[in-house]
Amino acid sequence: MKLLAIDTATEACSAALYIDGNILEKYEVAPRQHAGLILPMVDALLAEAETELASLDGLAFGRGPGAFTGVRMATGIIQGLAFASDLPVVPISTLAAMAQGAADQSNTILSAIDARMGEIYWAIFSVGEDGLVTPLSDEQVSKPDTLSIELKSECFGVGTGWGSYENKLSSYAGTKLKGFDANRFPRASDILTLAINEFKQGNGVHAKDALPVYLRNKVTG
Amino acid sequence: MRVLGIETSCDETGIAIFDSEKGLLADALHSQVDLHKTYGGVVPELASRDHVRRIIPLIEKALADAGCAGKDLDGVAYTAGPGLVGALLVGTSVGRSLAYGWDIPAVAVHHMEAHLLAPMLEEESPSFPFLALLVSGGHTQLMQVNAAGDYLLLGESLDDAAGEAFDKTAKLLGLGYPGGAAMSELSKKGNSGRFKFPRPMTNRPGLDFSFSGLKTHALTTVRDNDDDEQTRADIARAFVEAVVDTLLIKCKRAMQETGITTLIAAGGVSANIQLRAGLKKMVTEQGGRVYFPRPEFCTDNGAMIAYAGYLRLKAGQKEPLAFAAHPRWPLAKPA
Ligand SMILES: Nc1ncnc2c1ncn2[C@@H]1O[C@H](COP(=O)(O)OP(=O)(O)OP(=O)(O)O)[C@@H](O)[C@H]1O
Ligand SMILES: [Mg+2]
Numbered sequence: 001m002k003l004l005a006i007d008t009a010t011e012a013c014s015a016a017l018y019i020d021g022n023i024l025e026k027y028e029v030a031p032r033q034h035a036g037l038i039l040p041m042v043d044a045l046l047a048e049a050e051t052e053l054a055s056l057d058g059l060a061f062g063r064g065p066g067a068f069t070g071v072r073m074a075t076g077i078i079q080g081l082a083f084a085s086d087l088p089v090v091p092i093s094t095l096a097a098m099a100q101g102a103a104d105q106s107n108t109i110l111s112a113i114d115a116r117m118g119e120i121y122w123a124i125f126s127v128g129e130d131g132l133v134t135p136l137s138d139e140q141v142s143k144p145d146t147l148s149i150e151l152k153s154e155c156f157g158v159g160t161g162w163g164s165y166e167n168k169l170s171s172y173a174g175t176k177l178k179g180f181d182a183n184r185f186p187r188a189s190d191i192l193t194l195a196i197n198e199f200k201q202g203n204g205v206h207a208k209d210a211l212p213v214y215l216r217n218k219v220t221g
Numbered sequence: 222m223r224v225l226g227i228e229t230s231c232d233e234t235g236i237a238i239f240d241s242e243k244g245l246l247a248d249a250l251h252s253q254v255d256l257h258k259t260y261g262g263v264v265p266e267l268a269s270r271d272h273v274r275r276i277i278p279l280i281e282k283a284l285a286d287a288g289c290a291g292k293d294l295d296g297v298a299y300t301a302g303p304g305l306v307g308a309l310l311v312g313t314s315v316g317r318s319l320a321y322g323w324d325i326p327a328v329a330v331h332h333m334e335a336h337l338l339a340p341m342l343e344e345e346s347p348s349f350p351f352l353a354l355l356v357s358g359g360h361t362q363l364m365q366v367n368a369a370g371d372y373l374l375l376g377e378s379l380d381d382a383a384g385e386a387f388d389k390t391a392k393l394l395g396l397g398y399p400g401g402a403a404m405s406e407l408s409k410k411g412n413s414g415r416f417k418f419p420r421p422m423t424n425r426p427g428l429d430f431s432f433s434g435l436k437t438h439a440l441t442t443v444r445d446n447d448d449d450e451q452t453r454a455d456i457a458r459a460f461v462e463a464v465v466d467t468l469l470i471k472c473k474r475a476m477q478e479t480g481i482t483t484l485i486a487a488g489g490v491s492a493n494i495q496l497r498a499g500l501k502k503m504v505t506e507q508g509g510r511v512y513f514p515r516p517e518f519c520t521d522n523g524a525m526i527a528y529a530g531y532l533r534l535k536a537g538q539k540e541p542l543a544f545a546a547h548p549r550w551p552l553a554k555p556a
Contacts, residue, residue, distance in 0.1 A: 042321075043321070068266060072310060079276070080315040219266040220260060
């Protein structure tokens with residue numbers, strides 16, 4: 001199986017290529033520079049692997065939540081690539097991708113992205129036998145001191161939300177908190193890990209159905 | 222050469238396919254007017270969210286209408302600015318990646334250049350050099366067009382754009398948003414001469430405009446008079462006459478100053494029938510000719526982007542893989 005994934009949802013920008021068991025990745029933390037970086041990253045990966053878009057089996061992308069513009073950029077790029085080369089797409093949660101990146105830290109992961117306006121995008125994941133994360137909660141946008149899910153086991157935190165609201169999130173997790181990594185962003189290699197499984201189950205969608213998930217839907221004054 | 226054009230700079234998703242031999246093969250449009258109407262103006266985030274839902278289905282439709290596939294295209298053109306940055310980024314990212322996927326060139330188009338080249342999509346089209354009056358929701362400019370890509374800015378609005386003045390005055394008269402066309406309709410029922418609005422900046426030299434005073438004038442006129450249907454129509458009449466007169470005076474002055482007798486008008490306000498009639502009369506009296514896009518190509522559309530993109534591609538322009546949106550992007554060098 002050959003898959004390409006991209007992510008531009010947060011300050012980080014990344015692309016990754018999966019070819020029969022191996023993952024190649026380009027990753028850069030470069031706020032507001034994603035438009036200049038993402039397609040050159042894709043092109044460089046395909047060149048390094050001596051392959052081309054048309055010979056891939058599918059595409060995946062970080063479908064949000066994250067910065068609205070960034071989430072839409074990844075969506076737009078993937079829609080264009082998928083439509084042009086007639087490839088199926090798997091949209092992957094950015095919160096899940098971050099949790100997947102920290103799946104070796106604990107059996108429970110709390111992903112939180114700073115959503116500005118005093119809120120975080122967050123969700124809790126459990127790490128399965130297969131090493132893949134699955135959601136224990138709905139993805140939500142809320143104030144960091146109003147998380148409503150009870151933590152049942154030891155937990156590790158990831159994401160910028162932990163940097164911005166360390167105190168609030170730590171006191172929420174209490175003694176169950178094993179540690180956190182506030183510098184972890186969604187990245188394409190983690191998206192690929194989750195997407196491989198989705199593709200195996202035949203879950204790809206058409207380019208026009210590759211759409212963002214914003215979580216914050218009140219956008220008018 | 223066959224070019225796909227993508228327009229997402231504001232509240233219209235426009236997709237079209239232009240063929241240099243056969244002309245326009247497809248033109249698909251989704252207007253978000255209904256989406257923004259309740260807010261009395263375009264909500265940028267809502268606009269971007271809608272573009273990303275509509276763009277691929279519209280591209281599919283345009284290709285089906287044209288009976289062609291990606292492999293039959295020679296380029297993808299997309300609006301890169303000016304406009305709303307979030308909205309622009311939808312069209313630029315889809316457009317750039319489509320071109321990459323199809324392995325054909327991509328070209329970034331200036332939205333206002335596309336507007337001013339729109340009359341060239343018509344059977345009777347102007348030849349260079351010509352003067353261009355760009356009157357839209359965001360711009361009021363007089364331009365000298367020497368050739369495609371060679372533009373000289375002769376004058377522009379120092380405050381509100383003509384379309385903006387139309388929309389704000391329409392709102393005052395309770396006509397909803399965007400109210401330019403409704404103002405034009407209402408003014409037909411109005412009496413000329415009951416109210417007299419100023420012709421801003423016409424009694425001094427130069428080709429710049431100022432329309433914000435007209436809106437203020439409308440506000441005081443509305444306040445100082447009874448609120449009945451006829452009064453509203455009379456105010457609309459006086460407003461439309463003032464805008465049209467002002468534009469005519471400046472266009473005539475530009476023709477006299479440059480010696481160029483071919484004029485085009487483009488942008489949403491150029492759909493206005495009073496302006497069209499006035500320009501025809503004035504330009505003919507001056508011994509010149511005036512050209513317009515068909516009314517549906519006055520407002521935002523994909524056809525003008527495909528056409529402008531075709532000219533740019535033919536001239537050898539190509540975008541690198543690193544793409545960009547330019548929310549503010551001047552077209553012409555100042556004269
Ligand atoms: N018949 C008409 N008479 C007067 N104004 C009109 C008419 N039809 C449309 N308009 C005005 O045209 C404007 C829309 O034009 P257009 O779509 O070209 O502008 P825009 O794309 O929003 O702005 P820009 O192109 O400068 O970014 C609105 O202000 C609208 O009220
Ligand atoms: Mg326009």
